[in-house]
Each structure stands twice: as structure tokens, then as C-alpha cells.
Amino acid sequence: MIRDMDLVPVYAIDSKQEQLASLQGSLSEMEFTQDSVLNMDNILLIESLRRFIVGHASFLDTETIRIVDDQLSSISSSIKPFDLDFQLLSNMILESPDDLLSSYTKSKVEIVIKNLPVLINDPLHDHHALRGYSWVCLALAVLNSYIPDFPTDPVEIRRAKILFLNKKLNSLEAEILIDCEQHYLNTGQIPNLDELHKLWNDLNSEKEALLINIPLRPAVSQIHELFSELKNLKTNILNPANLESLCNALLTPNLDSVTVSFNKEASFQGILDSIISRLKTNYPLYTDLTKPIFQAVYFLKYGLRLLRNKCTESRKMKKNDLLNEMILFITSYDIDSFQSMLTNINALEDGTPTAISMKLKFFHALLDRAYALQYNQPKSMDTVNPVHEIFNSIVDLWTVAEEQRLLNETKENSLYQVKEHIIQTQDEYDDEEFQKQFRDFHDDFIDLNPPELNDDDVDIKSREPSPYNAFDNITCSHISNSFQRAVCKPFTSKTSVLNLWEGAYRSSFTVLSIFAKQEKLLPSSQTDTIGRPGYLYMVNARLEDVRNPLVLNSIRPYDFYNDSNMNEAKKIKQVLLKYESVLNNALTQWPDHTVLNNLANICRRVISFPITSPLMKFLTGLEILLIKSEDWEAYSSKEYSLKSVLNDVVKLIIEWRKLELDTWRDLLAIEDRKCSDKVGQHWFHLWKIINGALIKSQEVKT
DSSP states (O other), rough: OOSOOGOOGGGGGGHHHHHHHHHHHHHHSTSHHHHHHHHHHHHHHHHHHOOOHHTTGGGSHHHHHHHHHHHHHHHHSSSOOOOHHHHHHHHHHHOOTTTTTTHHHHHHHHHHHHHHHHHOOTTTSOOOOHHHHHHHHHHHHHHHHHSOOOOOOHHHHHHHHHHHHHHHHHHHHHHHHHHHHHHHHHHOOOOOHHHHHHHHHHHHHHHHHHHOOOOOOOOSSOHHHHHHHHHHEEEEEEHHHHHHHHHHHHHHHOTTTTTHHHHHHHHHHHHHHHHHHHHHHHOOGGGHHHHHHHHHHHHHHHHHHHHHHHHHTTHHHHHHHHHHHHHHHOOOOGGGGGHHHHHHHSSSSSSSSHHHHHHHHHHHHHHHHHHTTTTTOOOOHHHHHHHOOOOHHHHHHHHHHHHHHHHHHHHHHHOOSSSOOOOOOOOHHHHHHHHHHHHHEEEEGGGTTTTOOOTOOOOOOOOOOOOOOOOOHHHHHHHHHHHHHHTTTOTTTTTHHHHHHHHHHHHHHHHHHHHHHHHHHOOOOHHHHHHHHHHHHHHHHHHHOOOOOSSSOSOOOTTTTTTTTHHTTTTTHHHHHHHHHHHHHHHHTTTOHHHHHHHHHHHHHHHHSSSSHHHHHHHHEEEEEEEHHHHHHTTOOSTOOOOOHHHHHHHHHHHHHHHHHGGGGGHHHHHHHHHHTTTTTHHHHHHHHHHHHHHHHHHOOO
């Protein structure tokens, strides 16, 4: 929650700010402890169960559902003694008709209800296994009852009702008109048709109510494809026998098969992630149907992870100890603890690209802290030696990464006897360099705005770095600069100890959060107790970043094409929301119109980009949106014109194009920075050469 903002989309920036503010308030409370964290998890479980029961209220009488709703609401608002008869509730659910709740669903809900008294009455224990299994059962109950046996689209039902009401209203209008004229011709008086007018108003009100917030649908219905996906999820992926086997293996781990169970759980988590990603990508206009599915799947993933965490508490003791030691280390000011931290980090598994990258992040954070710890201390061997040891560990890690990279390239070259060698002309090379310097991000809209390619167009493929090379130019440059500062650069009167420690603490905390997520570690009560001050500090810092983000860094010039600019990126949200509201008015009239649906897709694509994306990425999307909007404006009526909102789009495009021109004055400084970044790895070579010469001279002497 308090990691970097790279995953926060534009449309969610306000919600992110509210989320951080709420977390800040929770961490600031005096009674905030691990017990309150467990209580909040129990509250969420009870509230989810309450919504499920209320949503299936047809199997209970009105008075019973009122009592259940009130009691569960009071429990979820604050965990305290209760007088709800859970056994009675369980019996009522078991006795409900099978056509309302299947026997499988009822059995899962019964397990959740039976576990609640233990979780509520004994909140001082983690109960990872019990809570995890309760979440799994609730998720399975929701999925089993929500996914239908036959494909049905509620929107199509609403549209059919609207169509029927339109015909009824037209018929009623004709009847009123005929009756009125006939009565006037016969009597010369205007008849009293209040009953017919009242009936017409009632039908029209019903129609208007159905038109409110009606979800959009694609021109060609995908309901059968979506149903096929959900049916596969329900019958095959969430097979009861396989899931029960996995849960039992995690609840009662066997030392001989625990690794197999962990692999199965990790594989299953990956399958669920791919399902969510596929449903979001393939069925973006069916969010109203898939959102409950996503929520239940997240419940299932969370429950399985709790079961795994309980099963792995003893196996992950060393990594949890490292987490606790690192938290203590980053809140202390003792330079003597560097050696123990180096030992712990070097003890982590090695060899894989992920492990190399993780250890490199740890070492880099240690370098930043080594520099901060030297403030107000004279340069001496006691303060410099830890820096040398850290840098030496980084060079050793770089050597391993280089060996793996060279070995990988050798294996790749040995697979083919003949390879196609593409010779670039000078013009092609210049075009490629120009694209790197002035990125246009058209590839992010290739499916919505396909380019018109000529036969002479050159397809320039990006050269992806080797997965074994975690030492990219920017990382190596940052590490070498940190090393030079810690060893050579003296402090000046302008050096702020607050800025030093803030930068060092942020880098250390970021590494810890990445490490905990990578190793699938759930913080223990001890970790939460130790880290609470740090959590609060990072929440405050992240909240300040969201409210008042820095745009230009005084140390490095602003790159319009690659650097983030959250202050400016926030402006696009209101512009696109206003645009989308007008667009939806036209889509309600023509829901299957190709141009309108294309505009809606572009709008959603742009507003879903991370808030930290470069402005050029947003600017490209706005310009494509403007061009496509002109296609609609060419033949649209005044009532459904987009001209009123296009003015705001044009103003923002002009404003950002002016900002782009203003940043061109720094192009040479940016290019100079890129060139300096490229030489970062030479420091590792120099270190190996000098150290190698010193070691050889010592060997000769001995």
C-alpha cells in the first residue's frame, strides 16, 4: 500500500490519497496493535459474510434476516461479545431449499459461521490457518452461487424491458390521441383522460429508472464467451476435490511433500492471476458482471496465502529474522551493525536473476545508509571500511551476473549455425536514436490506432536487456556515485541531515517491501511492533508525495519523454471524466456505434495509465483521442456533439506541448547524463583490477 506510485492509475489517485490518509489515521491511534489488525481482518470477514447472506435473503423470513443483518453489522462495527445464535443461523442455511443454495455452497457457509466464534472470542492469536480456510470457504460459496449455469446478461434483460416499455408508451400515446380526438368530434369537449396519463407517467418513470447507469456492451455480444470462461473457472479450475486436497496439504503439512504443496499453491495463485488479467483484458465492458468474481477470487487468493504462511512459519524463520533485523537496522544509527547485515544478505540464495537483483537492491540501500551515517563524523578507516566491504560485495555480485550473461549469450549463439545479420544504414540508426530520445508511445495504442505502414517502412525492434543483467547503466551509475560520495565527497554546510536520512530510509524501506512481497512473507506481530514508527513515517512521506509531488529535480534536469510529472498528470483526470460523461450520453443512444466505442476505449486506456507515466504517454493518447473525435464531429448532430469537451482536451494538449518545448533547453544536459550513466560499470572493472593487483602483491610478499 505504501510502496511507490508506479502501479496507481490516474483514475485512482484520489482514492489512493484517501487510502493513505485512512492508514495514517489507523497507525496514529494509540490502541493500534497487532490485535487490532487481526480484528480488522475479522471484521472484513464478517461483513463479507453478512453481504452474502443478505444477498440471498430469499431463504430466510423478513424478521430473521433483519436480526441477522443487525447482529452481524454490530459485530463487524466493533468486535465485542454478541448474542447472535450462530448455530441457529447455520441450521437455517442448511435447511434452505437447494434451488436457492446448493448443498456445496451451504456446507462452505456453515464452515465460515462455525469458525467465527473462535476468531471473535480469541483475537489475541493469529489463527492464520482458521482465518485462511474461512476466507477460502467464503470465496468458494460466493463463486459457486454467483456463476450461473446458463449464460444470462442482466443488461439485455433491462434493454428488453426498455424496448417493451417504449412500445407500450407509443401505443398508449396513440390511444390517448385517438380517444381525445374521437371524444372531441362526438361531444365537442376535451375528455378527462387522467387515468391514461397517470399510467403513461408511471411507465415512463419505470423506463427512466431502467436507463440510469445502464452498463455499456460491445457491438457484438461476448456473453457466451464470458460464460464459457466462468464455467471453466467454476468446474475445472475450482474443482472441489483438488482445492480440498490443496487446503488439507497446507493445513497439515508433511515434511516430505511440503515443497510440492508450496509449488501447487504458487501455481494456483498464478492461474488465478492470469484469469483475472484475461477477464479484464478480453471483457472490459462486462465489469458489472466480473467485479464480484474478482472480489471472490481475491478472497480465495488471500485465504490460500494465509494457509501457506501458517505452514511456512518455521521454514521462513530466517527470512523473517532478516526482515526484523533490517527494520531494526534502518531505525538505528550504529555503523558496527553493517557487518552482521552483510552476512545476512550474503546468506540469501544466489545465482538466479531474481536473487541477484534482490541482493543488489539490499547492497545499494546499505551504501546510502553508510553515507548518511558518516554525517558529522570525520573520515576514517572505521567509517570507510564498511563502505569498501559493501562495494566489494557488489562487485562480486556483478562478476557472477556477468559470468551468467556471457554464458547465456554463448549458449544462445551455439544453438544456430547460421544467423541473419541485419546491417543498419546510417539513416536507420539515426531514426532509432531519435525514437529513443523522443519517445512517442504510439505502441501503447497500436490496437486502437493501427498505423498505415508502407512497404519501405522499417520495423525497428527494441533490444531487450538480458534477464541475467540486473546491472543496467542507470543502476551502475547510481551505485558508483553512492560509493564516491561515501568515500571521497565531504559534507558541506548545505548538506541536510534530514534529507540524507530520508533518502536512505526510503530506499531501505522500499527494498524491504519488495523482499517481503517476493518471499511471500506476512509480517508477524513482532515485525509490526518493530516497524510501526517506520510505517507511519513512510505513510506520511507517501501522502506528501501524492498531495505535493515534486516535478523537477534540482540535481538532474527534467526529461519530458521519460520522467514522471504527477502534478501535470493529475490534470488529465477531470478532462477525461468530463469527456466521458458527454460521450456516454451519445453511447446510450447508439451503444453499438464503432467510432463511439473506439473513443470510449481510448479514454479508458489513457485514464488507466499509471500516474507516474511520462507526460508524453498521456499526450499521445490525448492527441489520438482528438483525431478520432473529429471523425465523430464530422457527421454528429448538435445534441450529441463532443465540441464542448474537446476544447478542454485541446487546451491541455497545447499546454503540454509548450512544456515540452520548454524542456528542450535541457536536452544536452539529459544526453550528458545518459553518457555518464553508461560508464558506471567501469568502476567495477577498476575495483577488480586494483584489488587484484593488491592481492597479487601481497601473495608475492608472503
